[in-house]
Amino acid sequence: MTITPNRLTRWAGIAAAAAGAIFIGVQINHPQLSATSIQTTDVYVRDSLKLLMGVLALAGITGMYLHQVRKNGLLGLIGYLVFAAGYLSIICVSFTAAYVLPEVATSSAGFVNDAIAVNTSRGTVHGDIGALATVMKVGGLAFLVGSLLFGIALFRADVLTRWAAALLAVAGVATGALALMPDALYRLLAFPNGIAMIALGYSLWKVARVEETIAPTAAEAATAPSTVGVA
Numbered sequence: 507m508t509i510t511p512n513r514l515t516r517w518a519g520i521a522a523a524a525a526g527a528i529f530i531g532v533q534i535n536h537p538q539l540s541a542t543s544i545q546t547t548d549v550y551v552r553d554s555l556k557l558l559m560g561v562l563a564l565a566g567i568t569g570m571y572l573h574q575v576r577k578n579g580l581l582g583l584i585g586y587l588v589f590a591a592g593y594l595s596i597i598c599v600s601f602t603a604a605y606v607l608p609e610v611a612t613s614s615a616g617f618v619n620d621a622i623a624v625n626t627s628r629g630t631v632h633g634d635i636g637a638l639a640t641v642m643k644v645g646g647l648a649f650l651v652g653s654l655l656f657g658i659a660l661f662r663a664d665v666l667t668r669w670a671a672a673l674l675a676v677a678g679v680a681t682g683a684l685a686l687m688p689d690a691l692y693r694l695l696a697f698p699n700g701i702a703m704i705a706l707g708y709s710l711w712k713v714a715r716v717e718e719t720i721a722p723t724a725a726e727a728a729t730a731p732s733t734v735g736v737a
Contacts, residue, residue: 512714512717512718513718514569515573515710515713515714516714516718517569518565518566518568518569518573518707518710519566519569519706519708519709519710519714520707521562521569521707522562522563522703522707522710523566523704523707524707525560525562525566526700526701526702526704528556528559529556529559529563529696530696530697531555532555532559533693533694533696533697536693540619540622541616541618541619542615544603544607544608544611544618544622545611545612549603550604550608553600553603553604554600554604556600556603556604557601559596560593560594560597561597563703564590566703566706566707567589567590567656568586568590569710570660570666570706570710571586571656573665573710573713573714574660574663574665574666577662577665578660581655581659581662582656582659582660582663585652585655585657585658585659586652586659587652588648588651588656589648589653589656590652591648591652592646592647592648592649592653593649594645595644595646595649596645598645599642599645602638616632617633617635620632620633620634620635621635621638621642624638624639624642624643625642625646651678653674653675653677653678653699654675654678654679656675657672657675657677658675660674660706661675665713666706666709666710666713667705667706667709669705670701670702670706670709671706673698673702674699674702674703674706677695677698677699677702678699680695680698
């Protein structure tokens with residue numbers, strides 16, 4: 507199998523769509539987080555899927571940015587870098603939640619409950635969780651701001667589905683209201699981002715597929731012998 511830029515772009519589209527689907531899926535019937543529930547298989551699987559989601563989303567938005575890099579401009583570059591930092595934070599936090607905190611919970615439940623409170627902006631923090639708090643707060647802010655800026659850049663570039671780009675931008679703002687929402691709505695705010703990523707991923711895959719179909723035809727036309735002036 508030959509690896510081409512077009513094929514990588516299509517894979518990036520698939521990765522983005524898969525990330526959006528996982529982001530939505532892990533929120534359905536999500537249990538209340540605590541030092542006890544984080545040790546369960548249910549939460550372990552969800553956090554592992556969030557880790558996978560972060561990796562796929564990072565690949566997806568990289569493909570979106572590189573595919574239309576000339577049209578994205580400075581705003582697109584800034585939005586991509588900030589959004590990528592947000593997803594890197596999600597990867598780090600999800601890894602910690604899946605593979606570190608369950609082990610710590612058996613000996614320091616208070617630390618784990620504080621980490622959950624900081625990450626979800628829900629509950630009261632009673633102790634100090636060190637640098638982890640900074641990573642969570644900065645990463646969360648990067649995700650919100652990056653989603654807004656990157657969504658605006660994609661909308662302005664007008665290459666991928668514009669309504670999905672607008673939804674991605676709006677989702678960044680909406681997610682900022684998480685701390686003000688009751689728990690029943692807390693998980694639902696992941697849906698706009700997930701839907702936007704699915705639509706943008708499909709749009710990227712579709713655009714790349716069309717370009718792959720058109721390219722050989724254009725090349726053949728360019729190399730075809732001219733019949734102008736032939737008697």
